[in-house]
Amino acid sequence: MEKKLPIVCPSCESELKVNSMHCESCSTTISGMFELPLLLKLSRKEQDFILDFVKASGSLKIMAGKLGLSYPTVRNMLDDLIGKIEKLQNTPQL
Amino acid sequence: MNKFFNPFRYIAGGKSLLAGLLILFLTAVTGYFSHTHFPDLISIKLSPAFPLWYFVVQVFTNWLVISIVLYGLALIFSSSSVRIIDIFGTQALARFPYFLAAVTGFFSAMSKFGRYILYTRFHQGEPVDLTSTDVILVVFLMMLSLFLSIWTIILMYNAFRISANVKGGKAVALFITAFIISMVATLFLSRYYLSLVAG
Numbered sequence: 112m113e114k115k116l117p118i119v120c121p122s123c124e125s126e127l128k129v130n131s132m133h134c135e136s137c138s139t140t141i142s143g144m145f146e147l148p149l150l151l152k153l154s155r156k157e158q159d160f161i162l163d164f165v166k167a168s169g170s171l172k173i174m175a176g177k178l179g180l181s182y183p184t185v186r187n188m189l190d191d192l193i194g195k196i197e198k199l200q201n202t203p204q205l
Numbered sequence: 206m207n208k209f210f211n212p213f214r215y216i217a218g219g220k221s222l223l224a225g226l227l228i229l230f231l232t233a234v235t236g237y238f239s240h241t242h243f244p245d246l247i248s249i250k251l252s253p254a255f256p257l258w259y260f261v262v263q264v265f266t267n268w269l270v271i272s273i274v275l276y277g278l279a280l281i282f283s284s285s286s287v288r289i290i291d292i293f294g295t296q297a298l299a300r301f302p303y304f305l306a307a308v309t310g311f312f313s314a315m316s317k318f319g320r321y322i323l324y325t326r327f328h329q330g331e332p333v334d335l336t337s338t339d340v341i342l343v344v345f346l347m348m349l350s351l352f353l354s355i356w357t358i359i360l361m362y363n364a365f366r367i368s369a370n371v372k373g374g375k376a377v378a379l380f381i382t383a384f385i386i387s388m389v390a391t392l393f394l395s396r397y398y399l400s401l402v403a404g
Contacts, residue, residue, distance in 0.1 A: 181217035183291045187370045190285050 118152055126152070152199055157192055164189070210356070211363040216298070217291045225268075225297020232304040233257075233264040239310030243267055244395040246388050247357065249306045249350050251319045259402050264303075266394050271361065271387040272296040278379045279369035287369050295364030302353040302360070309349060314342040358384075 120127055129145035150158060167173035175185045208215065216224075236242055237260045242252035246267050272293045279287040309315065321333040335343075365383070366376045 179215065181213060181215055181221075181291075181367070183217050183288070183295075183368050183370065184214045186285060187367065190370055 115155065116151065118147060149196065149199055153192075153195070157195070160188065160192065210359050211367070212298070212360075213295045213364050213367040217295050217368060218288065219290060219294065221298040222290055222294030225294055225300070228301050228304050229264050229268055229297055230261070232300065232307050233260040235304060235307035236260045236264070236310065239307055240316065241307045241310030243303060243306075244399075245391040246271060246384070247354050249303070249354065251310065251315060255402050259398055262398055263395060264300075266398075267387075267391050268293075268297055268300055270390045270394070271383060274383040274386050274390075275365050275369070275380075278383055279365070279371070282375065282379055283369045283371055285370035291368035292365070295368050296361060299360035299364045300357060302356045306350055306353045309346050312342060312346060314339045315346055318343045 118127055119125065127147065129143075129147060131140055131142045132145075133140045150161065153161070163177065164174055167177065171182055171185050171189065175182045178185060213221070232243075234257070236252075237255075237257045240252050240254065242250055242255065242260060243263055244250055275296065276287070276289055276292045279292060317333055317335065317339055320330055321335055323329045324332055361384075362376070362380050365380055366372065369376075369379075371379060
């Protein structure tokens with residue numbers, strides 16, 4: 112089963128931060144307080160869309176064909192994603 | 206159901222323009238043979254034997270006027286890069302229900318009812334006896350025409366919403382504005398075309 116990376120707190124719905132990282136090879140654990148990279152703050156579906164978009168060389172036409180959707184639908188999805196990314200970038204970090 | 210009211214999630218651009226142009230042409234030709242015309246953006250009416258060019262010009266005018274107005278509004282109010290082929294293509298395809306409306310004109314009950322109204326209200330033509338079957342069929346066809354008009358408006362709205370990437374209240378307000386402007390313009394143009402037909 113593929114585990115889903117939680118990005119919001121299940122208790123208070125605040126944004127989660129990275130507290131520790133672990134090396135499976137030598138069992139080293141690093142503790143600290145790290146921001147999640149912007150792309151990881153997006154949903155899995157949105158991350159997949161970005162990956163597919165890059166693989167399609169940024170062609171909305173290819174994306175539309177691949178997803179079986181019309182060109183304006185895919186463009187609207189991209190525009191919504193751009194809006195979400197801009198909102199995340201403009202949100203002040205606490 | 207989603208494809209029924211919003212096929213534009215799956216089809217737009219050149220494909221919808223080609224299919225839409227074919228549908229518009231078939232609507233005009235069918236309307237010519239079934240004596241059904243569309244004197245403004247949404248009206249469906251029985252017509253006398255007008256020449257074919259009138260039906261073609263009227264059907265294409267209805268499509269072009271709303272498409273031009275919606276494209277203008279999309280350019281001003283949409284934050285996305287709107288393609289003209291999406292607006293015109295999806296608006297052409299959105300008029301598919303009017304092809305079905307043109308087909309309903311082939312039912313003789315409708316023309317019989319038209320003659321009945323002419324005689325009883327305006328004392329024109331010969332007396333017409335309507336059977337109960339005629340009345341039932343006319344009521345059914347009228348309800349069908351109403352449904353086809355509502356379906357067309359929903360399709361036109363969804364076509365605009367998808368093509369221009371506008372949402373919510375903004376999309377509704379822009380569509381209503383375009384609709385009113387187009388209604389007035391198509392009514393005005395229709396009167397002009399009818400004056401040409403009348404000579």
